[in-house]
Amino acid sequence: xxxxxxxxxxxIGDYHVIAFEKGKTPVFAITxxxxxxxxxxxxxxxxxxxHRDDWLKYIRKYKLSNAAIRKLRxxxxxxxxxxxxxxxxxxxAFKEIEEELLKRMRTNYSPNKGELFPWFAMRENNNSPDNxxxxxxxxxxxxxxxxxxxxxxxxxxxxxxxxRPIVIFSCHPDDPSLAGARKLHKKRLTDIDMDKxxxxxxxxxIEPGSLVIFDDCLELDNSDPRKRxxxxxxxxxxxxxxxxxxxxxxxxRGTECIVISHQGSRRELANVRNAAKWWxxxxxxxxxxxxxxxxxxxxxxxxxxxxxxDKCGDSRWALxxxxxxxxxxxxxxxxxxx
Numbered sequence: 001x002x003x004x005x006x007x008x009x010x011x012i013g014d015y016h017v018i019a020f021e022k023g024k025t026p027v028f029a030i031t032x033x034x035x036x037x038x039x040x041x042x043x044x045x046x047x048x049x050x051h052r053d054d055w056l057k058y059i060r061k062y063k064l065s066n067a068a069i070r071k072l073r074x075x076x077x078x079x080x081x082x083x084x085x086x087x088x089x090x091x092x093a094f095k096e097i098e099e100e101l102l103k104r105m106r107t108n109y110s111p112n113k114g115e116l117f118p119w120f121a122m123r124e125n126n127n128s129p130d131n132x133x134x135x136x137x138x139x140x141x142x143x144x145x146x147x148x149x150x151x152x153x154x155x156x157x158x159x160x161x162x163x164r165p166i167v168i169f170s171c172h173p174d175d176p177s178l179a180g181a182r183k184l185h186k187k188r189l190t191d192i193d194m195d196k197x198x199x200x201x202x203x204x205x206i207e208p209g210s211l212v213i214f215d216d217c218l219e220l221d222n223s224d225p226r227k228r229x230x231x232x233x234x235x236x237x238x239x240x241x242x243x244x245x246x247x248x249x250x251x252x253r254g255t256e257c258i259v260i261s262h263q264g265s266r267r268e269l270a271n272v273r274n275a276a277k278w279w280x281x282x283x284x285x286x287x288x289x290x291x292x293x294x295x296x297x298x299x300x301x302x303x304x305x306x307x308x309x310d311k312c313g314d315s316r317w318a319l320x321x322x323x324x325x326x327x328x329x330x331x332x333x334x335x336x337x338x
Contacts, residue, residue, distance in 0.1 A: 001030040002041055002106065006026070013034055019118050027116070042105065047077040072094060114314075116334060120149070129242045130278065131241075134280040136289075137286045139285070141316050165207040202236075203241070209252065211256055234259060273297070294309075311328075312333055
């Protein structure tokens with residue numbers, strides 16, 4: 001369940017921060033004790049949580065008239081104090097719709113102004129690696145998203161990359177998109193000269209607890225021997241990186257990676273797709289690819305997937321948590337998925 005009030009979240013059960021609104025207001029996910037609780041976030045118009053397909057489903061199931069639909073909608077759109085009807089069908093429909101709305105109020109949050117950005121928790125254990133997989137066409141803003149992920153800090157000036165060595169493999173080491181990250185993390189950030197990648201890179205050569213970024217470098221030609229080297233390294237990190245730990249702070253979480261790619265469905269990236277806790281897709285510029293990848297992973301229908309992406313509105317990116325609890329975060333919408 002989602003919440004904005006930490007005191008209320010603490011009363012209900014275990015919780016953690018998943019995003020910040022306007023860089024200041026935290027949004028919490030409550031992961032226990034919430035199944036029978038009232039929603040913590042009450043939207044101004046609960047009826048907007050239901051879409052056209054939802055209403056069509058109720059109309060067909062209960063054979064509702066237009067007048068009955070208007071009457072039902074008024075309960076949540078106009079703030080009617082209660083719903084009364086002599087029709088059993090309308091009363092059954094009201095009960096089912098109310099239960100569905102309560103469920104969605106627990107799992108959806110859409111602020112009036114879209115200024116949400118995800119937060120990766122700082123921790124000193126390797127229980128759940130935060131490997132990130134970004135997929136989108138050229139110019140979508142993949143590297144810019146990574147830069148914000150590395151520079152978005154809390155009130156203490158810290159984030160999940162604080163105190164960790166950061167290693168970047170990129171064919172464009174002078175890319176200004178990561179200028180902010182280079183300035184913030186300074187000497188702890190190392191750009192690898194791709195011309196010097198001539199042989200295998202075993203995990204032991206990477207400092208324990210590092211964050212390793214592969215910025216479009218996996219798109220090399222098949223004839224380029226560096227491609228095999230990098231694929232072998234990224235596969236090793238996603239399968240065994242959590243055990244390659246440092247001795248203090250964030251480095252204790254193990255070695256994690258951020259993989260940026262144009263084509264996320266390639267067979268060679270299967271290990272990355274399966275191991276990544278976070279997928280970042282760019283549906284407004286790579287919609288077809290986004291739909292294809294999500295359908296394969298979430299087992300949604302095409303229509304369900306499109307409806308999910310439509311909720312992101314004009315958000316340039318959509319971040320999906322692929323581990324339980326699954327969720328989507330965009331600049332203007334958060335939803336815990338079914």
